[in-house]
Amino acid sequence: MQVTMTVNGASFTSDVESRTLLVQHLRDNLNLTGTHVGCDTSSCGACTIVVNGEAVKSCTLLAVQCNGAEITTIEGLASNNALHPIQEGFREKHGLQCGFCTPGMIMASWQLLERNPNPSDGEIRHALEGNFCRCTGYDNIVKAVQWAAQNS
Amino acid sequence: MIPAAFEYYRASSVDEALALMQQHGEDAKVLAGGHSLVPAMKLRLATPEKLIDIGGISGLQGIQDRGDHIAIGALTTHWQLESSDLVQQKASALSQAAGAIGDVQVRNRGTIGGALAHADPAADYPGAILALNATLVIRGSGGERTVAASGFFTGLWETAVQDGELLTEIRIPTDAANANSCYLKFPQPASRYPYVGCAVAMTTSGGTCSDVRVGFSGVGESAFRDSGVENAMRGQAVSEASAKFAGDQATNGRSVLSDWSVSEEYRRAMAKVFAKRALLQVGR
The missing domain is CATH 3.30.390.50 (CO dehydrogenase flavoprotein, C-terminal domain)
Structure with missing residues (x-):
């Protein structure tokens, strides 16, 4: 099936099998490998991207469901060689160790700050319930999001 | 994990969806937000030969105040229900149930109609729908009928929605x-x-x-x-x-x-x- 989607500002038209998952399409067809596959069961959030302004788990969507969609992945956040404030926050506050969950964490944090620009500690933890990190113990991730809220 | 191969059809209206369902019969499953069906297909617990995607039908989206009831389109997402002032005020149990589902990403994509029609015994909405005394609107090729929430959940993964029918709207009395x-x-x-x-x-x-x-x-x-x-x-x-x-x-x-x-x-x-x-x- 033919699908057309705008990814990080550029339009892509591709022929995909109807069973192709969106995350496969992004990684294997469009070579955008910043989006990760973790659990592959919509639990861990490593595959989080933004579709039409909403954070979603791209392992649980079919590419054909996103025909005509506007998509932002981790590769699309920085602009003009300047990191996005959330990316800066994760660097500044050491919000990552191995980095595997980080693209999903950052995209989910983007959604939170869109809806709630000044979240409390508890609101950050609640908003990131769908994203697992097995390194940091989350404290530095919360600080990273707070840093981003204060510096955007 | 990749679903088994299937043919994909996109419906742009309820009538088109009903016609596709009639044409493809038991081989077809209806796809709304896909947050119950796609995981089941990835695990090969569900292997439909055909998928009819109703996710783009604009007439099935949104929350309306109709005086004596709130009308909720079947494709309204959990997030939309969780964040709606109207639902929070007039049907707080529903917005609380919506906000208790999964996580932010799942709530952005999953729909109330999909969740109710799937009728997972561990789903959050059904208890709330019963306590709120909701009415479910179901459309088939013969027209529209309504079913009280008390008659909707008929068993494990079973509802009053029959083959060839589509759950289109949920009505919550504003009592x-x-x-x-x-x-x-x-x-x-x-x-x-x-x-x-x-x-x-x-x-x-x-x-x-x-x-x-x-x-x-x-x-x-x-x-x-x-x-x-x-x-x-x-x-x-x-x-x-x-x-x-x-x-x-x-x-x-x-x-x-x-x-x-x-x-x-x-x-x-x-x-x-x-x-x-x-x-x-x-x-x-």
Whole structure:
């Protein structure tokens, strides 16, 4: 099936099998490998991207469901060689160790700050319930999001 | 994990969806937000030969105030229900149930119609839909019919929606009880599915419960209204003691689910505790 989607500002038209998952399409067809596959069961959030302004788990969507969609992945956040404030926050506050969950964490944090620009500690933890990190113990991730809220 | 191959059809209207369903019959499944069906297909628990995607039908989206009821399109997402001022005020149990589902990303994409039609015994909405005394609107090739929530959940993964029919709208009466309702959930910490979900809608007068509806999710093979709790609470002054007595009637005479993480005995005990807490929350 033919699908057309705008990814990080550029339009892509591709022929995909109807069973192709969106995350496969992004990684294997469009070579955008910043989006990760973790659990592959919509639990861990490593595959989080933004579709039409909403954070979603791209392992649980079919590419054909996103025909005509506007998509932002981790590769699309920085602009003009300047990191996005959330990316800066994760660097500044050491919000990552191995980095595997980080693209999903950052995209989910983007959604939170869109809806709630000044979240409390508890609101950050609640908003990131769908994203697992097995390194940091989350404290530095919360600080990273707070840093981003204060510096955007 | 990749789903088995299937043919994909995109419907742009309810009529087109119904025609596609009629054409493809039992080989086809309907795809809304895809947050129950796609995971099942990835695990090959579901292997439909054909998928009819209704996700783009604009007429099935949105929340409307129609005076005596709120009309919710079947494709309204959990996030839209969780964040709607109207639903928070007039049907708080529904917005609380929506906000208790999965996580932010799942709530952005999953739909109330998809969740209700799937009728997972561990879904959050069904207990709330029962306590709120909702009406479900179902369309088929022969036209539209309505089913009361009390007649909608017919068994494990079974609903009143027949082959060739589509759940299109959920109607929540805007009565005083629904404006004073809540949904309390005891979630499994990893999966977030409820061990117990209890919804209560209550009217009170001078501290006395004049009417009450109690619905449970996640407790039995399908969601149910618990008349034992309702009858024990109705007409009583709401207090710690009366709520405990009424809550203790929960699940009496019913079979209760047991699984690898929670025994029947524990789930039954927690149903009583959560019924009491929910009664007190709306009875104060």
